[in-house]
Amino acid sequence: MTDALYAGIMSGTSLDGVDAVVAAFPEETGTSFFCKLRGSAFVPFPATLRSELLALQASGADELVRSARAANTLADLYAQATQEAARQAGVELAQLRAVGVHGQTVRHCPAEGWSCQLNHPARLAEHLGIDVVADFRSRDLAAGGQGAPLVPAFHTAMFGSASKHRVIVNIGGIANLTDVPPQGAVRGFDTGPGNVLLDAWTMKHQKGMFDRDGAWAASGYASPALLAALLSEPFFRKPPPKSTGRDLFHSAWLDAHLASFPSLSPADVQATLLQLTATSIAEVIPKEAEEIFICGGGAYNTALMNALSVALIPRAVQSTEVLGVSAQHVEALAFAWLARETLARRTGNLPAVTGAKGARILGAVYPGCAEPSIRGQESEGLL
Helix, strand or coil, X not given: CCEEEEEEEECCCCCCEEEEEEEEEECCCCXXXXXXXXXXXXXXXXXXXXXXXXXXXXXXCCHHHHHHHHHHXXXXXXXXXXXXXXXXXXXCHHHEEXXXXXXXXXXXXXXXXXXXXXXXXXXXXXXXXXXXXXXXXXXXXXXXXXXXXXXXXXXXXXXXXXCCCEEEEEECCEEEXXXXXXXXXXXXXXXXXXXXXXXXXXXXXXXXXXXXXXXXXXXXXXXXXXXXXXXXXXXXXXXXXXXXXXXXXXXXXXXXXXXXCCCCCHHHHHHHHHHHHHHHXXXXXXXXCCEEEEECHHHHCHHHHHHHHHHCCCCCEEEHHHHCCCCCCHHHHHHHHHHHHHHXXXXXXXXXXXXXXXXXXXXXXXXXXXXXXXXXXXXXXXX
């Protein structure tokens, strides 16, 4: 059977860079599902772009022009990452059916029916010469949903078990989970901060963009009082469907709570933030779940994985690596799969997860062209 190749691109709320994958799927065979990673690439964000994306989380001067310039730069990085993933896969771009690209979320307001992902899919289509599928959240939002999380449909297809009750937890900047029982409805929702506060506090007090292996957090002592104050945030008690982002969990939110705890050391704050991520995840994992698998950057944080393991005893907490899928690549693979579903005119959301009025075909398609007009050009100097 001939495989169909799709690429997927993800740049998440951690703002570290772009993950791209090339995945092989079988030609259409009814409802059967199979996904095999063929190649991958990571392209880090330049410091200037990262700073701009952080700044665009809030209103500011000339933000429409700044957003458009950032979108151009993102499209160029997306193209670079896709080209490298294809090279790693040993395939030509023309062999890819399509690329699914999420874009970079800078604002998320489902209560008002919108979410903003910076992207320039037409520019990406010109770079690559292949079909680009983008803007996945809008249709679910238009149908009354949260527009997020969108990965539970892929988690279910990729990791669901006919005999085991599994939970898949994606820990990026924001954490979300998918509850996949062997029978019955799939649930999924954002649980709260994943790495976003941990990274922000590390950058403020340490050298580097993140706390490697959670070593700094492990050197401190979590404050039960501060943890209780952080967990008093109403979002944690809100029933699903629900989603969140940097719009809520940001440095100013943390600083407001820290004003009542002036004597805590930076390491103790970091230890408490790690417990916040672990506790907010562990408390919403159903007792019936037999297996818990972690993906996203949080799967590489040893201290966080240890904290989750302790909180969820006697159940084992493992990376999706044990299921044959790198924790780093799950989200990018999800958008390759969503692109495939869009082109096949199959629905990609789960209404029970997002709260949409019904299942919807997601995404907008930007057709490729035989002669890409700007392939290889870069938006040098835009930011």
